[in-house]
Amino acid sequence: MKALPLVVVMLLVASPVLGAVGPVDGSTQAAALDQADPAQVQSPSNGTIHVLDIPSSELVQATVEPHHVDLGPSLDFAALQAGGQIQTGASIERIESAADDSTRQQLILDEINSIEQRAIALQSTQRTAIEQFNAGELTARELLVRLARIDAEARGLNERRVALHELATETPDFSINSGRLAALERELDTFTGPVRRHVVSVMTGQSEAARFSVRTSESGVVLSVVADGEYVRESFRADLRDRDQSSVTYEEALDIVANNYPIIYSSRAAQNGTNVISAGDSHRVRINYNNGQLTAYVDAGSGQVFKESQSRPLGSISTGTAATEIKDGLRLTVNRTYPGGPLRIQLNETESDAPVDANVTIGLEASQESTLLGHTGADGTLWTVSPSSPYTITVIRGNSAVVLTTSPTPIPDLVTNATAENDTSAMGTSTPTDSTSSISAVAQGSPAGAPAVV
Template structure:
């Protein structure tokens, strides 16, 4: 059995004090976001969030996924191939009686996973670029997101089963290089899947009720956000803030995780005032994860060591914790519709009441012509606010319509 490496491959730390780290000076933010500075938007009384710079946005729309047999079949087929590859590896691995033979199998499997991961990265970039340039519609972009999410999870499962096999084989352990390769891949794969992409995959397979998703894209990034089950969720990726070829600035310090923590506190000050996150590094990938459950929900953010910026982030906010204000009201002879907003691309509440009785009214809601949903029995619909000015249209079951122009959140 090989001796374990002196430095652990996975570093996990729940930091209790956020003190500046010697030798690391976090870049200052500027209003225009120039000079490779982080695109973090400040939000009052809750966590800041990663956002596509306004000048970079190329496409915005709402989309509602539907049953897609092609996606379901593709995901199922890839599941079968992945499971076969993993089962075949495990069978051969435990049949070997030498460390050299097992090393060879592990290396071959890691190489195969790395090859598929690279293909996944390329497909992700192509899908973003094609959607941002209007070469494909939002439906196809989200279809690609669903497939990429599913395959990322499949590859992550293969990595975990390689780790498990190596850890249970008598007299065998992974080499330091193999451990780093495994963790590098695990870190990268985490940034190609997210809660909304996973939900879309379930929706296209018919396992979850379809929900309206607000979609934004730039030439190198995307943002997905939705409201369901009493909470607002968003998933944001900015490819320009990930530079795997650059020197890991956090890794150059005496305390890399402390440097990450210092940087993250600068980006998410409200979070650090409420709950210190866990901080984790992934091998030599220069990917650093911070994660926290806070009073308003959950945040997971990934910082790149080369740029020191957040390049991928997922968030959940409980709707009961979101500050909102009424910004517009529309009235006709039978119904009154109110619009309450929170922050740009944040939760939006549309309510409808009957003018004669004051009771709730069921109305179909559209934003900029896109059907979002209905206010239902309680007369309320939560959704996501788009960027800029927009129009909310509510139509009752009797055909009465209220059209409300709204100025976007500042």
């Protein structure tokens, strides 16, 4: 469906029933009303949820890497965090100790310039890490560690950005362009993601060991993991960006996401279900829906979704296409999924259908090695991420064993970056009301043609 025309957005902002809308990081904010028709809400499954992934023709590397607590990277992450905090503290102290307001203003600007330069360096670091992994110069573990370091540094730089903005607001007769600060935040977003953050959590011992799916193209990377009862994925495609252009408005960005993720969009929450933030050369569209959350980044030049993160509770995921093997009184069911998708393994007794707790291993068809996944537990269920190639699941309980060889399914509904002109009939209807606000759009600094609303 189409986003509300901007003139409607502006009128609704003025409506007293919405209450006061304050500035975000010095930027202007507009609120639009958009309520999902309950009759149109669909229950998403991994057969209908669109994902931003890498087409098979562009795939360079694909693997699943088990990770656990690791002292080396753990100390490295701790040092990185401590170093960032020390540098931020030193910067703040230097600014607050400035002899006069003019010096204080210059120090703030110097610090912001420094963060912007570091963001440019992180682009190069990320690109080099992907290229080295593709060339076999980095292992999957080493790539994950590097991406996690980039994530940690980007988050630290953003914290410094926020602190500098606060200092700027406290400085007499001084302000920093809100669009510049917002654009810097969006740029730093490019290097962060929920899967990268979980890598840090696992390696520092804050979370249990996990298996991470890693898929790369020449300049893109897709990561996924099953953690804390959720399936989490993130993807980044540098090839879908066009930094030389900036013509897509935040309204168009919402339309683009609605067209590319129709089931998620039609399932969005009635209250505060959709949020759009426009800054720099991208738009961030976040949708909270019945069974999860989507954050999609639309490039303001190409008009394409170039970055995505999704999280979905395991209990909301469809079991998908099943492959079953029965032997020695055991029934092994593998609900197949796409490469890097949420893979469910179920073990039951054949006669009573009672769940069975047993160890599970997985091996790739092209390899003679198997990896212990864990055990099925009291409910007989084990979740993991799917390999990108044929694999064998083996379960052993005492003298009984069952083996199943199968393959991943095709990637479901790969995001094709459909334009707003495509048919949107599957997305339901939107009816403005006086009490329900499910879309908030933040036009920060009007970077991509979005007028400031005051």
